[in-house]
Every structure is written in structure tokens, then in C-alpha cells.
Amino acid sequence: MARLLCLLVLLTGFAGSDLVSAEKDKPNVLLICVDDLRPELGCYGVDYIQSPHIDDLAARGRLFERHFVQAPTCGASRFTLLTGRYGSGSNNALFSRASQLKADPKSIHPSMPAWFRQHGYTTVSVGKVSHHPGGRGGSDWNDDSKPEMPDSWDRHLLPAGKWQHPRGWMHGLAHGEIRKKTNMMDVLQAEEGPDNIYPDGVAIDESLRQLEKLAASDKPFFLTVGVLRPHLPFGAPAKYLKPYLDAEFPKTPHPNKPSGKTTWHGSGEFMKYNRWGRNPNSDAEFATKVRRHYAACVSYADAQVGKVLAKLKETGADKNTIIILWGDHGWHLGEHGVWGKHTLFEESLRSPLIIAYPGIASPGKSTDEVVETLDTFPTLCDLAGLPQPKFTQGVSLRPVLKDPRADVGHSAIAYKGSAFTIRTDTHRMILHKGGYAELYDHTTPEGETKNIATDHPDLVTQLTKQLRSRLGKRVP
Numbered sequence: 331m332a333r334l335l336c337l338l339v340l341l342t343g344f345a346g347s348d349l350v351s352a353e354k355d356k357p358n359v360l361l362i363c364v365d366d367l368r369p370e371l372g373c374y375g376v377d378y379i380q381s382p383h384i385d386d387l388a389a390r391g392r393l394f395e396r397h398f399v400q401a402p403t404c405g406a407s408r409f410t411l412l413t414g415r416y417g418s419g420s421n422n423a424l425f426s427r428a429s430q431l432k433a434d435p436k437s438i439h440p441s442m443p444a445w446f447r448q449h450g451y452t453t454v455s456v457g458k459v460s461h462h463p464g465g466r467g468g469s470d471w472n473d474d475s476k477p478e479m480p481d482s483w484d485r486h487l488l489p490a491g492k493w494q495h496p497r498g499w500m501h502g503l504a505h506g507e508i509r510k511k512t513n514m515m516d517v518l519q520a521e522e523g524p525d526n527i528y529p530d531g532v533a534i535d536e537s538l539r540q541l542e543k544l545a546a547s548d549k550p551f552f553l554t555v556g557v558l559r560p561h562l563p564f565g566a567p568a569k570y571l572k573p574y575l576d577a578e579f580p581k582t583p584h585p586n587k588p589s590g591k592t593t594w595h596g597s598g599e600f601m602k603y604n605r606w607g608r609n610p611n612s613d614a615e616f617a618t619k620v621r622r623h624y625a626a627c628v629s630y631a632d633a634q635v636g637k638v639l640a641k642l643k644e645t646g647a648d649k650n651t652i653i654i655l656w657g658d659h660g661w662h663l664g665e666h667g668v669w670g671k672h673t674l675f676e677e678s679l680r681s682p683l684i685i686a687y688p689g690i691a692s693p694g695k696s697t698d699e700v701v702e703t704l705d706t707f708p709t710l711c712d713l714a715g716l717p718q719p720k721f722t723q724g725v726s727l728r729p730v731l732k733d734p735r736a737d738v739g740h741s742a743i744a745y746k747g748s749a750f751t752i753r754t755d756t757h758r759m760i761l762h763k764g765g766y767a768e769l770y771d772h773t774t775p776e777g778e779t780k781n782i783a784t785d786h787p788d789l790v791t792q793l794t795k796q797l798r799s800r801l802g803k804r805v806p
């Protein structure tokens with residue numbers, strides 16, 4: 331009966347509106363998380379990156395030009411995606427939450443997957459969704475007694491294949507190479523072979539199996555697939571590097587280290603790999619090589635996304651599934667002299683966000699609204715017709731999904747240990763512990779290269795108040 335109702339709903343065009351709300355016909359959710367992906371893709375207007383599958387998704391949905399994450403690091407950013415709440419700036423944020431949940435269950439709100447699970451969904455994660463791929467603690471990240479997100483998933487999976495365990499998979503290179511000493515592991519690699527000679531290949535195969543199983547069930551599903559590349563080290567099958575071997579990339583904007591106090595850092599995560607003694611900040615040929623390998627990893631990740639979307643279509647579940655593609659933060663490829671994330675600059679905080687579902691209004695039209703990762707949880711509840719949790723701190727983006735010109739009246743917040751930032755439609759303000767402020771005007775060509783805080787004390791005060799109203803007393 332549920333299937334028949336579902337069919338009727340589909341025939342009338344995804345409930346004849348922009349969502350399905352009948353209790354038995356809740357739409358499925360497919361959330362694809364891509365690690366360290368810059369919003370530098372075909373659908374984001376660049377012609378030098380090949381991302382046909384993500385571009386195709388964007389053509390069927392809504393692309394957010396100005397989506398910002400809450401933290402420029404995997405674990406803390408994923409915390410906000412998966413809980414709908416501001417958290418700490420630590421990669422350990424979800425494990426800390428798990429400990430708190432154990433000590434005092436009533437003090438912790440349900441996670442996004444737990445909320446969907448409580449409302450009749452089968453919830454599954456495959457790959458890197460929470461900070462640890464597969465969502466377990468322990469020395470090799472495979473201890474069943476240490477879930478990163480208790481009560482959230484019916485299944486949380488990471489087939490580590492030749493990489494032995496999730497910790498090995500996380501930083502794996504071709505054919506099961508596991509990171510032991512980082513300075514001995516190559517930062518760039520492109521071995522000949524099929525997709526599964528690198529870690530994502532094996533996890534995606536499992537995602538496809540799970541998708542088949544979930545699509546055959548009578549229950550709605552909430553499937554989250556975590557794609558690892560383009561996370562370091564930059565290893566992908568050689569066929570993905572080939573199109574970039576002679577590629578010309580545009581000149582890197584503002585490549586110099588900022589002169590004043592900022593959240594600049596020495597790119598430790600990148601520099602600690604084996605770089606054969608080369609430094610992209612002083613070696614233009616090496617910088618181009620790094621960009622080529624990053625681009626290869628993006629195309630490899632895009633191919634994995636393509637497999638999942640093709641399988642969704644093959645099962646027929648695409649007719650009743652909300653798809654969301656999310657990047658956990660951006661990545662500097664030399665801007666401000668940084669090779670990595672972990673800053674509070676635009677390059678670290680802006681990331682891809684695309685939402686698509688059958689019957690979406692104005693498919694393929696992007697929006698310039700400033701939105702946050704935090705908005706995902708309320709948006710998905712709204713679209714799926716689930717009760718709206720009162721504890722989430724974002725807003726539903728449904729108005730923008732109905733009309734790309736709609737105004738959700740937003741600004742975006744982010745933080746790392748030593749500083750906080752707010753991004754409005756026109757400015758970014760960064761406030762350091764101790765009170766030092768950076769203020770940047772995005773309506774000028776200088777953008778985030780010219781700190782104008784001392785010229786605009788009133789705006790700094792106003793934005794500090796906004797930061798405090800959103801984050802509370804932790805803001806100085």
C-alpha cells in the first residue's frame with residue numbers, strides 16, 4: 331500500500347509541491363560528504379576542472395554559491411552537519427559528545443541521523459562521514475565499543491580492504507599503503523589501475539551495495555556516503571591525472587603570506603609529507619604539480635559521486651530521494667601562501683553545497699544567499715516532512731529551494747581554537763581571543779588581503795555583538 335501511495339505521489343510530481351509530506355511516503359535522503367573539496371568545479375563556473383557528475387547534480391538542483399562551514403577542519407565541521415549545533419573547534423568534537431552522552435544522556439540532543447531514525451528511517455553511513463571513517467574509536471578506529479555517534483546509525487560501515495583498518499584507509503595510498511611515518515609517505519601519487527587501488531574505490535562499492543538493499547526496503551532511508559578524496563595525500567588512479575598533465579591553471583590569487591596578525595599557518599598537514607625537498611610557495615613548477623594532483627583527486631571523487639547517483643537511478647529510488655552534496659570545508663592551494671585548511675579565510679570556509687530532488691523549482695539555478703552547514707538539519711527535516719527539532723541552531727533553506735532569489739536573512743559563523751569569524755553578505759570579521767579584529771570588505775578587489783578594522787570600529791562592534799548573540803560567552 332505504501333508503495334502504491336508512493337507511486338501516486340510520484341505521478342503527481344513529488345506531491346505536486348516541493349516536498350513529500352504524507353507519513354508513509356517520506357522521501358529518502360542521500361547525503362554525500364566530500365572531504366576537503368574546494369568549490370572549484372565545473373558547476374561553480376571553472377573550465378579547468380572536470381567534475382561532470384557533480385555538475386549534472388547541480389543542473390538538477392540548487393547550487394549554493396556562498397555556503398560556509400562552521401569550522402575549517404574535518405571533525406568540527408562534521409559535528410555541526412550531523413548535530414545541527416555549534417560545537418567546539420576540535421576534530422574530537424563528536425567523540426567528546428559521545429562521552430557526554432554516556433555520562434548524562436539527557437544533556438545531549440539527538441543527532442541528525444538519530445532524529446531521522448526516531449522517525450522511521452533506516453540510517454546508514456559508509457566511508458568518512460563523522461571524523462573517523464566508519465565512526466569508531468580505538469587505536470585503529472575499529473572498536474565497536476567506541477561509537478563516535480551512539481544511537482545514530484542502523485549501520486556505520488567502512489570496509490578498509492587492503493588498508494587493514496579505518497585508520498589505515500584514512501591516509502592510504504595505492505595498493506594498501508598505510509601511513510606510518512608521514513615524512514616517508516609521498517604527498518602526490520597517481521598509479522595505473524582501477525578505482526579500487528585507492529581507498530575510496532572499496533568504500534564506494536559498499537555504498538552501492540547498501541543503496542540496493544535500502545532501495546528494496548519498505549522503509550525510507552537516510553544514507554550518508556563519505557568520499558575521502560581530495561583529502562591528503564593526493565593519490566588517485568593515473569587516468570584521473572591524465573587530463574591535467576598539460577592543463578593550464580589560472581594564476582593563484584593573493585599568493586603572499588599576510589603581513590598582519592591573521593589565522594595564517596605554516597601548512598603543517600601538507601608540509602609534513604614527503605615533498606622531495608620541494609616547497610610550492612617558492613617553487614612554481616611544484617605548485618602546479620600539486621594543483622594537478624589535487625585536480626585529479628577531485629575528478630576521482632567526482633567519479634565516485636557519479637557511481638552513487640547512477641545506482642540511485644538504477645534502483646528507481648531517485649524518484650523519491652532528496653540528494654545533498656556537501657564539502658566539509660575548502661582548501662588553500664597557495665592563496666595567502668597556505669597549502670591546506672585550518673584558517674578562517676574564505677578559502678578554508680567556503681565549500682560546495684548542492685541540494686536536488688524531483689520537482690525542485692528552477693532546477694539548475696544557483697543562489698547567492700549566505701548559508702551555513704548548520705542549516706542542513708532543519709532543511710532536511712522541512713523537506714522530508716519531519717517534525718522540526720527545536721534544538722537545532724540553523725534555519726531551513728526551503729525558501730531558497732522554492733525560489734533561488736528568496737532571502738533567508740543570514741550570516742555565517744565559524745571558529746577555530748584561537749578565533750571566531752562572521753561572514754555577512756559584504757564583509758568578513760575575524761575576532762581573535764584577546765580582542766584583535768580583522769575586517770575585510772568583499773565588495774572591494776582587495777577582499778581578504780586588506781584589514782580595514784581600525785577604519786570601521788562601529789562595524790567591528792556590531793559584528794562582535796552578532797557573534798556573541800550566536801555563540802555566547804565563548805566570544806571575547
Ligand SMILES: [Ca+2]
Pocket residue numbers: 365366403404561658659
Ligand atoms: Ca575535511
